[in-house]
Amino acid sequence: QVQLVESGGGLVQAGGSLRLSCAVSGRPFSTSGMGWFRQAPGKEREFVASINWSGSSTYYANFVKGRFTISRDNAKNTVYLQMNSLKPEDTAVYHCAARRVGRTYYSTSESDYNYWGQGTQVTVSS
Numbered sequence: 001q002v003q004l005v006e007s008g009g010g011l012v013q014a015g016g017s018l019r020l021s022c023a024v025s026g027r028p029f030s031t032s033g034m035g036w037f038r039q040a041p042g043k044e045r046e047f048v049a050s051i052n053w054s055g056s057s058t059y060y061a062n063f064v065k066g067r068f069t070i071s072r073d074n075a076k077n078t079v080y081l082q083m084n085s086l087k088p089e090d091t092a093v094y095h096c097a098a099r100r101v102g103r104t105y106y107s108t109s110e111s112d113y114n115y116w117g118q119g120t121q122v123t124v125s126s
Contacts, residue, residue: 002026002115004096009120012086016124020081022096022117030054030074033099033106035113036081038092038122048094049081050106059106064090086124093119 008020020036035050049060049070058070069082079096097113107113 002098004098004115004117006094006096006117006120009094009122011123011125014086014088014124014126016086017082017084018086018122020083020094020096020120020122022079022081024077024079024098024115027098027115028101029077029098031101031104033103033112034070034072034079035097035099035107036070036079036094037097037110038090038094039119040089040092043092045095045110047108047110050108051079052106053104057106059108061108083122086122088124088126091122091124093121095119 003025006022033052036048037045038048039045051058051070055072067085072079096117098115100114
């Protein structure tokens with residue numbers, strides 16, 4: 001059974017930082033692109049960042065460029081999202097997602113991801 005478990009969310013003041021983690025189990029990890037998406041209340045889920053199988057290529061939504069960094073540790077089957085300079089508009093539930101085994105590249109499209117975590121709440125106060 002494939003599981004993606006996010007952690008690291010919480011309440012932080014504007015300008016602060018959080019580091020999200022997503023641990024993957026039940027399937028090979030190192031041969032799949034991974035992504036982070038978020039969903040704010042009353043809004044559709046949106047792409048945040050993605051990374052290829054090796055970590056050598058990444059892609060970010062414009063609204064997080066220069067503030068967020070996605071990375072992965074294939075030895076630990078974990079992908080991370082370092083979030084700095086947080087803003088109140090970053091408040092959302094953050095989900096990690098995994099592409100099918102062998103789909104090694106990053107992607108911004110939700111439909112390219114086959115496995116999803118339950119999400120972790122990030123709340124940024126002003």
